[in-house]
Amino acid sequence: MNAPTVIPGCSKPDEAVAARPVLRERGQREVFCGLTGIVWLHRKMQDAFFLVVGSRTCAHLLQSAAGVMIFAEPRFATAIMEERDLAGMVDCQDELDRVVTRLLDRRPDIKTLFLVGSCPSEVIKLDLAKAAERLGKQHMPNVRILNYSGSGIETTFTQGEDACLAALVPEMPAQASDAAKQLLIVGALPDIVEDQFLRLFDQLGIDNVGVLPARNARDLPPVGPNTRYLLAQPFLADTALALEDRGATRIDALFPFGAEGTTGWLHAAATEFGIDEMHFNRVVAPGRERAKRAIEHARGALEGKRISFLPDSQLEVPLARFLATELGMEPVEVGTPYLHRAHCAQELDLIPPSARISEGQHVDRQLDRVRADKPDLTVCGLGLANPLESEGFTTKWAIELVFSPIHGFDQAGDLAELFARPLRRRDVLEV
Amino acid sequence: MQLSVWTYEGPPHVGAMRIATAMEGLHYVLHAPQGDTYADLLFTMIERRGKRPPVTYTTFEARDLGKDTAQLFQDAAMEAAERFKPEAMIVGASCTAELIQDDPGGLIEAMNLPCPAIPLELPSYQRKENWGAAETFYQVIRHLADKDVTPGPREGRKARANILGPTALGFRHRDDLVEIRKILQTLDVEINLVAPLDARPSDIARIGAADFNIVLYPEIADEAARWLERTFKQPTIRTIPIGVGATRAFISDVAEVAGADPTPALGDTQSRMPWWSRSVDSTYLTGKRVFIFGDATHAVAAARIARDELGFEVCGLGCYNREFAREVREAAKLYGVEPLITDDHLAVEEAIAEAAPELVLGTQMERHIAKRLGMPCAVISSPVHVQDFPARHSPQMGFEGANVIFDSWVHPLVMGLEEHLLTMFREDFEFSDEAGASHHAAHSPTQPTKVEAVQVAQPAEPANDANIWTSEAERELKKIPFFVRGKARRNTEAYASDQGRAQIDLDTLYDAKAHYAR
Numbered sequence: 001m002n003a004p005t006v007i008p009g010c011s012k013p014d015e016a017v018a019a020r021p022v023l024r025e026r027g028q029r030e031v032f033c034g035l036t037g038i039v040w041l042h043r044k045m046q047d048a049f050f051l052v053v054g055s056r057t058c059a060h061l062l063q064s065a066a067g068v069m070i071f072a073e074p075r076f077a078t079a080i081m082e083e084r085d086l087a088g089m090v091d092c093q094d095e096l097d098r099v100v101t102r103l104l105d106r107r108p109d110i111k112t113l114f115l116v117g118s119c120p121s122e123v124i125k126l127d128l129a130k131a132a133e134r135l136g137k138q139h140m141p142n143v144r145i146l147n148y149s150g151s152g153i154e155t156t157f158t159q160g161e162d163a164c165l166a167a168l169v170p171e172m173p174a175q176a177s178d179a180a181k182q183l184l185i186v187g188a189l190p191d192i193v194e195d196q197f198l199r200l201f202d203q204l205g206i207d208n209v210g211v212l213p214a215r216n217a218r219d220l221p222p223v224g225p226n227t228r229y230l231l232a233q234p235f236l237a238d239t240a241l242a243l244e245d246r247g248a249t250r251i252d253a254l255f256p257f258g259a260e261g262t263t264g265w266l267h268a269a270a271t272e273f274g275i276d277e278m279h280f281n282r283v284v285a286p287g288r289e290r291a292k293r294a295i296e297h298a299r300g301a302l303e304g305k306r307i308s309f310l311p312d313s314q315l316e317v318p319l320a321r322f323l324a325t326e327l328g329m330e331p332v333e334v335g336t337p338y339l340h341r342a343h344c345a346q347e348l349d350l351i352p353p354s355a356r357i358s359e360g361q362h363v364d365r366q367l368d369r370v371r372a373d374k375p376d377l378t379v380c381g382l383g384l385a386n387p388l389e390s391e392g393f394t395t396k397w398a399i400e401l402v403f404s405p406i407h408g409f410d411q412a413g414d415l416a417e418l419f420a421r422p423l424r425r426r427d428v429l430e431v
Numbered sequence: 432m433q434l435s436v437w438t439y440e441g442p443p444h445v446g447a448m449r450i451a452t453a454m455e456g457l458h459y460v461l462h463a464p465q466g467d468t469y470a471d472l473l474f475t476m477i478e479r480r481g482k483r484p485p486v487t488y489t490t491f492e493a494r495d496l497g498k499d500t501a502q503l504f505q506d507a508a509m510e511a512a513e514r515f516k517p518e519a520m521i522v523g524a525s526c527t528a529e530l531i532q533d534d535p536g537g538l539i540e541a542m543n544l545p546c547p548a549i550p551l552e553l554p555s556y557q558r559k560e561n562w563g564a565a566e567t568f569y570q571v572i573r574h575l576a577d578k579d580v581t582p583g584p585r586e587g588r589k590a591r592a593n594i595l596g597p598t599a600l601g602f603r604h605r606d607d608l609v610e611i612r613k614i615l616q617t618l619d620v621e622i623n624l625v626a627p628l629d630a631r632p633s634d635i636a637r638i639g640a641a642d643f644n645i646v647l648y649p650e651i652a653d654e655a656a657r658w659l660e661r662t663f664k665q666p667t668i669r670t671i672p673i674g675v676g677a678t679r680a681f682i683s684d685v686a687e688v689a690g691a692d693p694t695p696a697l698g699d700t701q702s703r704m705p706w707w708s709r710s711v712d713s714t715y716l717t718g719k720r721v722f723i724f725g726d727a728t729h730a731v732a733a734a735r736i737a738r739d740e741l742g743f744e745v746c747g748l749g750c751y752n753r754e755f756a757r758e759v760r761e762a763a764k765l766y767g768v769e770p771l772i773t774d775d776h777l778a779v780e781e782a783i784a785e786a787a788p789e790l791v792l793g794t795q796m797e798r799h800i801a802k803r804l805g806m807p808c809a810v811i812s813s814p815v816h817v818q819d820f821p822a823r824h825s826p827q828m829g830f831e832g833a834n835v836i837f838d839s840w841v842h843p844l845v846m847g848l849e850e851h852l853l854t855m856f857r858e859d860f861e862f863s864d865e866a867g868a869s870h871h872a873a874h875s876p877t878q879p880t881k882v883e884a885v886q887v888a889q890p891a892e893p894a895n896d897a898n899i900w901t902s903e904a905e906r907e908l909k910k911i912p913f914f915v916r917g918k919a920r921r922n923t924e925a926y927a928s929d930q931g932r933a934q935i936d937l938d939t940l941y942d943a944k945a946h947y948a949r
Contacts, residue, residue, distance in 0.1 A: 028507070029490045033466025053432075055526035055555055060441040061469045079432045083556045086530070095432040103434060119464045119527035122493065152466025153493040153527070364514060383471030383483065390481030 020348060020357065022339060027362025030381050031312055031337055033152030034160025035118060036065045040403065041164055042075045044188045045217040047111040050076040051103065052150070053096065053128060054118030065399075075110070077103070081120060092124075096131050100145075110143055112217035114164065117149035144218065146171065156337040158235040158313045158402065161188055165212055168220060169242035172212070175224025182208045182226055183269055184248065186240070187233030190405040191215065197232075197256075197408060200266060203283045206273045212239075223248055228272050230265065232256060232407060234347070235314035237340050254346050255318040256407045257415060258326045259291035264346070287409035294413025295326055298420035303328040305376040305423065308369075311335040311361045312381055312398035319379075319401065319415075320355065321347045327416060331355035332373045335366060377423060394426045437796060439751035439774050439814055443553035443563025444525045445470050449651075450567040451521060452484040452599035453627040457571070458517035459486045460508045462500075462528035462535050477817050478600055487511040491528070501533045505542055508535075512544050519575060519632035520544065521567060523551035547632075549574045559774075561650040561726070561752050564598060568627055569654040575632050578662065580639035589621040590689035593641040593665075595656055596648035597628035602729065602813040603827045604628060605820075607647060610829030611672070614682060617696040620689045627651075639663045643688045647671070647828070649728055650752060673732035675704050675740055675833045702830035704837045708741055716841065722747035722788035724771065724779055724797050725812025727755030729827070731762045733792050733811045736836060738766065747771065747786045749779070751794075776800070787918055790844060795819075805917075807843035811836075899927065901936045908940065922947045 035058055038050045052058045059078035066074075079099045085092050096115075104110060113135075115128045128147040136145040148167040150160040165186065175182065183206050185197060194211060201209050210221025212229075225247035231240065234255055244250070253268030254261045263284055270280045307329050309316040316336040323329040331351060335358040341348070351357070358366070363384075370378055370393065378388055378395045385395040396419055406415040444461060451459040452474050461467070468488050474480045489507040491500045508522065522535040536550025549570050553563045582591060594611060597604035608625065615622060623641035624634055644659055645668045646652045656667045666688055672681035679697055686693035707713065721743045723733045727750040737743040749771025750759045756772040763770035771782050780800045783791060791801040791808040795816040801808035810819065811827075826832040900908070911919050919940075926943035927935050 027490065028468070028488050029465045030468050030471070031465060032469055033464070035466070036469075056435075056438060056440075056442040056559065057444075057467060057526045057555070059435050059438045060445065061466065063437055064469055064473060074436065077434055077436045080435050081432055081556060083554070085432055086556055092432070099432050099434050119466070120530055123496070123527055123530045151493075152464040153491065153496070156465060364510075381468075381472070382476050383468055384475070386475040386479060386481055387483045 020353075023356060023358040025358060025360045025362040025365065027360075028364065029156070029337070029361045030310070030363045030383055031361070032065060032157040032381070033061070033119070034150035034155025034157065034163060035061060035116065035152075036157055037150060037160030037164060038062060038076045038116065039066050041161060041188060041213070044191075044215065045112065045213055046215060047109070048075065048114060048217040049103070049107060049110040049112070050114045050116055051100065052076070052078040052116045052118055053121045053126060054078055054081065054116075055120045056080050058118045058120075075107075086124065092126050093131055093134070096126075097135065100135050100139075104139060104143060113139075113143055113145045114167070115145065115147040116164075117147065117151055119151045119153050122149060122151045122153055144171070156311075156314075158233070158315075159238075159338070161233070162236045162238050165236060166238040166242045168213060168217070169223065169239060169246060172220045172223040172246065174246075175222040175226055177224065177226075179222070179224060179226050180208050181228060181273065182210055182222070183273065184210045184212060184221060184223065184227050184229040184243070186212045186229050186231050186236055186243070188213055189232055189407055193405045193407050193411060196410055200283065200287065201269070204266070204270055204273075204275050204280060206269065206275065225249075228269075230269050231343060232265075233315075234318055234340065234344055235338075237338075237343065240343070252346065254321070254350075257318050258322040258412050259288050259295060259409065260326055261318065261322055262291065262407070262409050262412065263288050291409040291412035294410075295416045297413060298416035299327055301420035301423045302416065304330065306330045306332045306373070307377045307379065307419070308333040308373060308375040309335050310363075310366060310370075310378065310380040310384065310398070311337040311358070312379070313402050314338060314340075315401055316379070317344045317347045317351065317357075321350045322415070323419065324352055324355075325350050326412075327419075329419075332375045333358060333366075333369060335359075335361065337361065377419060379419075394422050396422050435775075437776050439776070439794065439796065440560035441470070441473075442526055442555050443558045443560060443566070444523060444555065445473070446560040446563025446565070447521060447523060447551055447553060447567040448474070448484055448486055449560075449564050449599045449601075450571065450627045451486060452480070453597070454571075454630050454632070456518040456631040456633070457485065458511055458515050458520050459484075460504070460511050460520055460522045460535070460539075461486055461488050461525055462504050462523070462533060463488045463490070463525035464527050465490050465492065467525050467527075474599055477815055478820055479817075480599070484599075485515065485517070487515075489528075496531065500528075500531055501538055504533055504535055505538055508539060508542065508544065508548075512546060517546055517632075519546050519571075520548040521551055521571065522548050523553055524555075526555035529555050547574065559752075562754060564651045565654040568595075568598075568651055569658060571627070571632075572635055572638060572655045573658060575635040576638045576659075576662070577636040578639065580637055581663070582640055582642045585642070585690075589619055590643075590691065591621045591623040591641045592668075592685070592689070593623050593638055593644045593659075594625045595644055595646050596652035597625060598648070598651055599628070600813070600815055601628075601648065601651075602726075602811075602815055602819055603825060603832075604648070606824050606826035607828040607832065609824065610826045610831055611645070611647065614672070614678075614696055614829060615685070617699075618682070618686055618689060618691045618693065620685065620691060639665075641665060643668065645685070650726055650755065671728055671732055672828045673729070673832060674736040674836070675702060675830065677732060677735065678829050678833065699830045702833065704740065704830070704833040707834075707837050713741075713841075716844070717742045719743045719789045719844065720746040720786070721790045721792055722783050722786050722797075723811070724749045724751070724783075724791075724793040726750055726752050726794075727759045729812035731758055734762055734766055736833070737792070737840075740833070741837070741840070743790070746788050747782055749773065749782070780804075787921055789918075790840065792840065809840045809843055899924075899933065899935050901934060904935050904937050904940050907937055919944070 117128050132145045132147040146167045148163040223246045227248035229248045230251045251268045251272050254264035256262040256265035320331040320334040333356045339359045379398050388395050405411045474484045489504050522539045539548040597608050643666045644656050646656045659665050668684050670681040670684050672678040682693045682696045721737050723730050730750045734745050745766040748763045751774040760770045776796045791797050792811045794812050798808045923943040
């Protein structure tokens, strides 16, 4: 790994990357808004509740995006604005106080409450920061109240997590100036994956490791100039900026997908923390070998196959890299809603030049390109998958890549399998 | 502001999407931000449609707000007209676009589009999905119906009917339609038009050629039918043929309006439900207490079937759509229950826990509630779930629909002979009644779900009730079959509390049994 240890958030991109043409499009987007992040964030932060301040559409979106209606009493809800809120017959802030008080009475287990802004609340300029501050004073110390926007006019799908984590950063305790160097893993990971990584860092000898978001939202790790943060997800632009405001420094790395991606990710941290190369290899080798063996099962189905990504989660670039470098797939188009060139610099370098990188979306034109490209596998959202299947295209639901554990050595095989299964199924079916 | 966890209905523009998606050659241009496209997956995933809904979303962003979102709308509309070449368009705003007041209807008028464009006013902050579907269907008909088209003289031709209401994402609409077509064919009535399902705008133009209209789903088609009554003087059949009795009434009503002979249709030999209900195994269904909740039309129909055709007792009846609350209130009077009109699923859960029915007939929401409370349940109404679009033919309407209803309501219950055998063998040491009946192990009221249910329903319930049972009475209670034991316990405790008895002994148990005997 020859990467410099420090690249600030959005600094000058790599020359080679800047030269790479990116197709930028504007038009109808077939993606979720940032509210959708609540579906996994509320499960990750067990003491947090997410209250969307929005419309019936927001409530309906959350219920539909959760796929099956879970129907337990979940730790999210929508305060649905009604005619009287908008017509000024009642004060929205008073209404919000009423709703929040009722909610907190009902759910004394809530320790952190996120007021989540939506398209309508943004458009009417309902000040949720003010509300969070006012309500926070009322309910401290039992409940901490924060706010962020998951609105579709500002955030695309996974950017909702970015906005949520960025809202947590100012709440992180300040690190003492003489504190030991600390590693901070940033991005919501399934607990099992997080534990695997923590074990690996422990074995490497990096013992001062924090995680954002913490499982318990009240249990945030400290941050300061001695913090080196490692992004586990490629969509955390604002969170990264907020961490840098607090003095933290980013460790540039590949994202931990596949045997090589995970090795690169761990190695960047190991280098930063001065871990001996031999020791690193000794610790990482078993996991890396396991990952390679697991990936091998999918190679037959995937090698030489052409794949197109429609923009969805911003995971597209690292996943295309994984499939290209570790499984011999040929990325045809790699669409992403937003491309963070600095965070994805190493990833972009490894994507074959033949691949078309596109940013933003004009869904009709993009579907025209899919029809012209005829990829073997198309990764797309749920609204497009069955229509493409019925046109004869094999598809993979992008949302499964967000909801399933796919990071790290021991999930590499599962990740490869997610792409291989639709192709294998296409081949076995005789109906 | 209304605190909502799960909703029975989406916003009104989703109702408009259901009309657009049901039809062919109609395109919906929706002024909406990114994210509102989630609604596409309702159609492509839940209903497994192989086509994208014909909807163009303008996808405006925060940075567009200060600039020209109106231009964005016009560009999107023009591009949609060119790309999809629809026969007609509907245009409107989602909840966010409603706030920025771009007036899609006015914008479209100024545009000189190559096809007619119908403006929709769907107030997102007042109305909901069903209302949006009804309003859209009404507007589509009002704008596209050719008022010069009339049925012409009746002599020498078959009677002609329009079937109104089947739509995309409808609860069993696809299969209901097959049954209704069969009935009309037997009655020798010609179908002039089915709408909105599979209709084209050009078909809608000919809606006036029918002698009468049949409204299958009032939630969607009643508004339009009332306009057709006024404009074309077409009479409307409003009998909803769900259940054997209602199907017979429907056949008679259609026959009368069409001047046809109802006898062949009434004599359908495939109607098995009446005999299945009269056969001795069904004796055990007598007086089973059912709680019914859904859209008004399906709930009212279910209550009638429950009491008149299966011999159940209706112990709760309600709907989530206030627009049709009147129908439910009237029906509730008939069954002597308090109508439950609410779209708050927590209120429904409370009411169900309170009523402690032996069977819940509801939507997918109630299915989950029933699962938590350990009660058997069958689904009778939207909101829909992927399970409500089975591969097999599975109507609710007509005689075949009644057959389907018999099976789907009775199978979750302990079957007659099985119930009898369970009672016979319950003392045998091999028999563990904790396991429940063979076929609904997944739903058996095991301890963990009970605990959860109680927590959800009444978090503040005191836990000391168990103490008032004498051990002798407790042992006796265990001898009661598991599927009625919960009720026996509740009844006895209620009776003891009414009578002010501090303890429940054997006498209290049997006094309560006598008190509640029916």
